[in-house]
Amino acid sequence: MAVEDPAAEHGLKLTIEDYPYAEDGLLIWSAIKQWVTDYVNYYYPDASHVKEDSEIQEWWTEVRTKGHADKKDEPWWPVLNTQEDLIHVLTTIIWVGSGHHAAVNFGQYHYAGYFPNRPTIARTNMPVEDSNDEELAKFWTKPEITLLHCYPSQIQATIVMAILDVLSTHAPDEEYLGRDPEASWAQNPVIYAAFERFSGKLKEIEGIIDGRNANPELKNRCGAGIVPYQLLKPYSEAGVTGMGVPNSISI
Template sequence: MVRQIKTNKSNNSCVSRGEVWPRKFGNLAPMLDKLMQEWPLRSKLDPNIYGPQESAITASIIEEEIIGFETVEKLFILDYHDLLLPFVRQVRELGNRTLYGSRTLFFLTPQGTLKPLAIELTCPEMDGKPQWKHVFTPTTDSAYHQLISHWLRTHCATEPYIIAANRQLSAMHPIYRLLHPHFRYTMSINAEARNSLINAGRTIETTFAPGKYSMELSSIIYDKQWRFDDEGLPKDLISRGMAVEDPSSPHGLKLAIEDYPYANDGLEFWAIVKQWVSDYVNHYYPEASLIESDSELLAWWEEVRTVGHGDKKDEQWWPELKTPEDLIKIITTIVWVASGHYAAVNFGQYAYAGYLPNRPTIARRNMPNEDKRDQDYWKSFLEKPEEILLKTFPSQRQTLTVMSTLIVLSAHSSDEEYLGDKIEPNIGST
C-alpha cells in the first residue's frame, strides 16, 4: 500500500482553499463529516491484503499545521478510506478513471470555519510499482452523495415503507393518509432511475468514479452502515459527533459547529415535523391500546422490518411499535428522510454540481506525482495546471450527461405540496 499526504501548506494548488473548503457544510453532502473521536487513525481493513492499518497522518503533521491551538473536539474527518480502498484496483482496471481511498482532516478554527489540515490518498501497489499521486476528493464526494446520501437513503431504503403501506394499510387509514403526500412520486422516480440511471452501462456507471461497482458499493454501505434508528436527524448528528444532548440548547442539542446550515435549519424543520406528526397521531391514537389493536398498522410495521428490510430483520435497534410515542418517532423519522433530508441532497444538485469543475463526478487519470518519474507530465502540470485538470475532469460527453441529469433531478414538481399548505379532503367528500 502506498500513500501521499497533502497538507494545507503545500503551495502547488491552482485553486484557493479559502474558496473551496468553507463551502463544505453548504453543499450536497453536509452529513458526511464526523468529529474525530479516535486517535491515532487506523484502518479496520485486513493488513495482509490492504497494507498497514496506521494512517500516514501523524500528530506531528497536525501540530505543525495548528501550532498553539487546542485540538480537543476541534478535529473533524471526512473518511472514505476503508470504504473505497477495496475498490481502487477494480475501478482503475476499467480504464479512463481513477480512484483512491481518502481521508481529509479538518480543524475547527476560533472563527467557526473548517480549515483543511491534510488529505491522505491511498492506493494499493499497481503492477508492483508504487503510485503516489493526487486526485481531487470531490469525485469521491460526488459518488458517495449520489449512491448513498441520495439513492440509498431517500429512494431505495424508503421503498419498503411505501410498498408495505400499499399492501397493509387501506387508503382510509389515518397513517396511510399522513404518509401518502411524502411518497406520491417515489416509486415512479425509482422505476425511472432503474431504467436509465443506475442500470448497467447507463448514467451512473459511465459518469461516476465507481463505474460498474456503483450498486455494489451502495449495497455494502447499506449492509454496514444503514440502520433505521440513525436515520432521524438528532440521532444522526449525535452518532457523528456533530452534536451532544443539552437540555438548555435549542431542540435539546448543542452543535459542535455553530455554522452548520444542514443541522441548524434541519433541526428547525425536524421540530416542526415532529409537532405535526405528534398532533396527528395523538388525535387518532390517544391511548396505547389503540395502537396495539390496530392490525393494519402493526402489519405495516412488521412488513417494513421483516420483509422490506429483511436483511436486517434481526437487528436489535428496530424501534418497537406499542405506544403513540413509538409511532410518532417512527413516522417523524420516515417523513424527515422523505422531505428534509431529501431536499438537502436533491434540489441543490444542479446549483452546486452543474458546474463540474466545482464538483467533478469522475477523474479520468491519475495526477502527476511529486517524485517526477514522468518529468514531462509533471512539468506540464506545473506550467499549465488548468490544462492537465481539464484532461483529468470528466469528458465533454460525460459533463453534458451529468449536467442534463442533474437539472432534471433538481426540478420541483409542478404540483409540489408543502407541509400544512394543503390538507387532503376527508374520505367521501367532494
C-alpha cells in the same frame, strides 16, 4: 454532530455551531414532530390503542421485515407500544422523505452543475512529484492542459449536468410539505386546526431561514462569496431553485 440536552432548543445541542443543515433541519423536524404528535394523539388517545391496532402493527412489521429484510433481526428496531413510539417512527419516516431528501437533492445542480467544482470522473492520474515524471514537466509548463485532460470530457460533463438539472428541478405541480391538506383532514376540525398550525409553522420557518441567511455573524451562510443556505426553505417555485421541501421523494 449533536448531543441530547433537555435544556437546549429541540432537546439537542449542536456540537458544531453555525451548521446550516442541522440548524434549519431541526426547525423542520420539530414542526413535523408536533404535527405528528397532534395527529397521533387524536386518533390514539391511549397507548393500548396503538398496541392493539392490528393494521398499524402489520404495517410496522412489513416495514421491518420486507422493506429492510437485511436488517429485520437487528435489536435496535423500536416497537410500537405507545403513542410516543408511533410519533417517533412517523416523524423519522416523514423527515427522511421530505426535509432530509430536499437537503441532499435539490442543491445538486447548484453545487455540481459547474463540473470543475465537482468533477464526476478523472480521466487521467494527476502527476506525482517525481523529477523523472514527464507528465509533471507538462504540468509545470501548462497546468491548465493537464487539468483539462483530467476533467470529464465535454460529453461526459454535459450528460451529468443534464441529469443533475432534472434531479434538482421542482415540477409545476410539486406538492410541498404542509401546503395542502388531505380532503379527510379538512373535514375534521381538530385535525384541520392541527394542520393549519403545522402549515403556519413552516411559513414562520421560511422567515427564520431568511433571517439567518442575512445574519453576518453566521459565516457559513452569509458574507462575501458565501452562498445562502436555502435548501430547507419549505416552499419554492417550479424549476431549479435550490429550495423547497416536497412531501416525499418522487423517484
